Amino acid sequence: EPEVTQTPSHQVTQMGQEVILRCVPISNHLYFYWYRQILGQKVEFLVSFYNNEISEKSEIFDDQFSVERPDGSNFTLKIRSTKLEDSAMYFCASQILTGGNGYTFGSGTRLTVV
């Protein structure tokens, strides 16, 4: 069964450093998303991406965050200057069409900012 692949599974970084979280969505999917889950809290929407541009972003997704689809397969989330409160599980998801068929999520990257 096709899956969404995320790397690395765990990233530890110093506060103020830049991190890039990588995702390979399912190949024929058209809609891409990043969500995060701070430990013990709910899964929160960060950004959606379609047709090579951001279609929607949340208040969390400020100027420190950016997304890119540099080639036909990768979808990356960059945090320019990490803060302690960025520590969370980051989930990438993709979807062939919007609507009620649900996303396919990756297994997540645990980001720890120290």
Add this chain to the structure above:
Amino acid sequence: DQQVKQNSPSLSVQEGRISILNCDYTNSMFDYFLWYKKYPAEGPTFLISISSIKDKNEDGRFTVFLNKSAKHLSLHIVPSQPGDSAVYFCAASGTSGTYKYIFGTGTRLKVLA
């Protein structure tokens, strides 16, 4: 701003019995509702969805019920199995060109053998 609420953080059920997980929402513009299951160290896995034009959707052991007037949905798992033990999230999606899901805080289901 909790638009999607799961008021029970945990639930324990005996194997073979019915598990009922509940979810309430506040935004009447939501028109798709979904349930996801999450195991530790894995991403959420899509389980079942329901459109606002329906009040029930069934898939094997899983049934989702939607009560629009009460802004309430529930997931029934019958019969419950130990492998169903996981965190269950309900999520909602609205119209107006938004494709994001708003998730609840999750309910941890434990099915006891």
